[in-house]
Amino acid sequence: MTNFFKSPLFGISLILVIIAATLPWYVSGYILGLLTVAYYFGVFAMSWDLLFGFAGEVNFGPTFLIGTGAYTAGILNNHYGLPMYPCIALGAVAAVIAGFVLALPALRVRGPYFGLTTLVAVLILQSFIVVFADLTGGEIGLTIPDVLSIDAGVNYWIALGFMVVSAAILFGLSQSPVGLVLQASGQDPVQAGALGFNIVKHKLAAFIVSAFFSGLSGALLVFYFGTASVGTVVDIAVGVQVIVAAVLGGRRTVLGAALGAIFLIVAGEFLRPTGELATFIVSAVALVVILFFPGGFLGSVLSREARS
């Protein structure tokens, strides 16, 4: 932990955050809007990395947690007229409960079996949203009466602030003794257990933390867009984007996940003139990175640093 404050990574991060915070004074509202979404995705990806990179659990359904948080917040606001901030808080609470539910099978099965369970969880959530259309808006999506702000700059600062705080907590956690125990139990659960660590308790904690930030971010995103729909916060494609972002940025780095998310969203937007091919190109680039630079953006930098 103390090493981190002395490492160049800390300095670089600090400088980047300061630059990012001043952006609203000199870039357009459009770029701010783009980065706002990217920051929320960054939190999704970092939360996922905590589960995968440290607890060793391949969660194919990050959108189960994101969607639960987002829809809970949206429904409370739309149907029950609850004010925005309680809605966001309750969204995060609902996501934590969902994380707890998801953690139960994870503690029993491993590898592809757990991956599938999480995928199925998303499909079930999606089916329920469609079936209970009166409550959720179904395929149509839910219109949210309140929004965080209509000012691009304010929205941007909220998102940036949220991402920085989340990153600090998640990164801090990953470098703490708890994170090390998690990493050990992810790689060799038997040995970690033999050393006297309570793996179940640690993994459960990882799920709850991951769910909390996913849900909170999902709820905020809903109040930024002013709409919640399956295609935005639940669809498997969204989950795939989160996973790709985390792998692209570098597994086990937490901060890399945020970089990966920002890259994916910004690249997708800059490729908009290529029209329908934008998604194709982004996927191809991501594939090349995964095949040839499996450490991701930050992974390669960090390993070089560790060697030196």
Added chain:
Amino acid sequence: MTSTTPRRTAWSLILLGATALGLSLSSAANAADPIKIGVIAEAQAIAGASIPQAAQMAADEINAKGGVDGRQIQIVAYDNHSSSADSVRAFQRAVNEDKVNAVITSYISEVVLALEPWASRLKTLMITPGAASNEITRAIHENYDKNKYTFHGYLTSAALAQSVCDAAKDLLVDGKKMKTAVIMSEDAAWTKPLDIGYQECLPKIGLKVLDHIRFSPDTTDFTPIFNKIESSKPDVIITGISHVGVQPTVQWKNQQVPIPMFGISSQATNSTFGKDTNNAADGVLYQGVSGPGVAVTPKSVPFAENFKKKFGNYPSYAGYTSYDEVYMIADAAKRAGSTDSDKLVAAMEKTDWEGTIGRVQFYGKEDKFTHGIKYGKGLITGLILQWQDGQQVAVWPKDVAKAQLKFPSFIKFSSAN
């Protein structure tokens, strides 16, 4: 197939380059500034792909004639990948970055409903060429001052149901002595009011509704649905489908379901529908606002033919409306003498424009469907077309009909029961 012409790509690249450098484009309007219209649509869906293409055609025509008081019309197109979130982002970009004066958007009600609050928040005129949900106009009616920036440039679901019923009276009840029907609709925003409309007007014209089936738009196997419909032995299936189309039509033919399909089937309006279904579409009856070779107004046929010459296929239904909407926005801008949003909205409300689908006027603040287009004789009534031998042929109303009804051999008429 691609909707992005090289020229537009170049434009977007230049715009993007400018943005990347952080240069801000001047927003002060002067006489030579173009009138910018953002077009947010589904480039990969056939219904959506026509929207930017038709809009560009209209803009080119207006510009060739000198523009609006010397101001050129400029179309800025965005692909929304059929997603609400992408649409919201595109809308924000269009207004905040590209400084468009008005937005034409999407044939999907879900997308338009997600954008409607943004049109209010960012105070920008928005009109849809193809969404149908009644919710769009209801929001405008209930909170006029806030939502007046949205216009519904296509028939509402209620009007669509009325149009289907009016035609069914002439073609099926009077023509084929039919007495019973089953409603088959996909579960989506636009079909809720459509189904309510069907259930109200079908009994009035003499078609008893035996059953009402709603299914998920993700459905791929329609066998159980057709089976259920057949078991109640109706004379006709009244459809409300848009997200699906090819699959139910092909399975209807493969399983030789002996009951004709009649109603809204958006995909059937595409000229490629025959090919996509290997001509299983033959016999399908669908409601449209225009069609190839149908002279609804003197403008309809020339538009469709020019469109085909330019893009290789006939426009989808949303192509006709999108083309008209560019003209209506240009007309409103001319009458308002300004592109200020509030003035543009006020001028738009007074629209009386003969386009490709009929005469367009909008319902007022006090009407139930505020800012929806008026339905009725002399305005817009819609058409019924049928797929016959791989071609779309108008069969209703009489004054534009080109042929009699014609069904594949597996259709059995049981007018006796």
Added chain:
Amino acid sequence: MLALQILIDGFAISALYALGATGFTLIFGVSGVLNLSHGAIMVAAAVAAWAAASVFQLDSYSGALVGVAIAALLSLLTYFVVVQPIQRSNKIPNEEKEIFVLTATLLWGIMIQEAIAYFFTNNAKTVLPIIEGVVKIAGIRTPANTLFTAAVCCLVIALLWVLVNRTRTGKVVLAASMNPRGVTILGFELTNVYIVVWIIYGVLAGIAGVLLGMFLGVSSYSVGPLTASAFSIVVLGGLGSVSGSLIAAFVVGYLETFTAYMISPAYRSIPALLLLVIVMYIRPQGLLGRR
């Protein structure tokens, strides 16, 4: 009457699921790869068959062959471009290869899906049926092509069984799935075994895709659901177990059909998903899983 209808309709869809899932599980059994571009390869086969018939005016048999050939080609490409580089990479730790293969095949599937949407739009396409018309089975009107589909599926699965159990190539493949190192000691090039398996897989996925295109029609939207259904069937049956997959395919196929007929078409996929979750809790290795 309705029972017979469910029996017939459910059989066709189950047989299709079985065919799709067999190749998927074979690949896993032999090379430990879960290929998430599965749905994209199936859709590519169907769209290629459609394009060959509608755009290039071939007859329906040649169209179907083109579809299967495209699937086999894509399958080989998947192996050489995506899977092999990861398996051979020394930068990726062994215990993480699984997640890398999953992510990479998923991306590859998205690329295929986007390419299809770009060239052929995302509208649904249907392949011209090989046999037209309907036959009556005890009063149930059934499209002849549905029976044809079911027959082809059963035949292909039977052929596969013969191939694996009765031919030399098949025995090597089987041996490789049990002990890859042992096969190399016996002097077989493992890469060659993999190539054979990927071709078999591609042909199976291609036939399943083309038949699905005739039976129900496909669009680029079908990619995700097809992959997910193959994945769930394979896990339900037990990873790597071909017979488990066959049983699971029929369980899922009939459960879906039964739900669609007796409850509502809108709830079609839900009971199968719930069953899957229950099986995961009670018997995580699946119905016939090893370990």
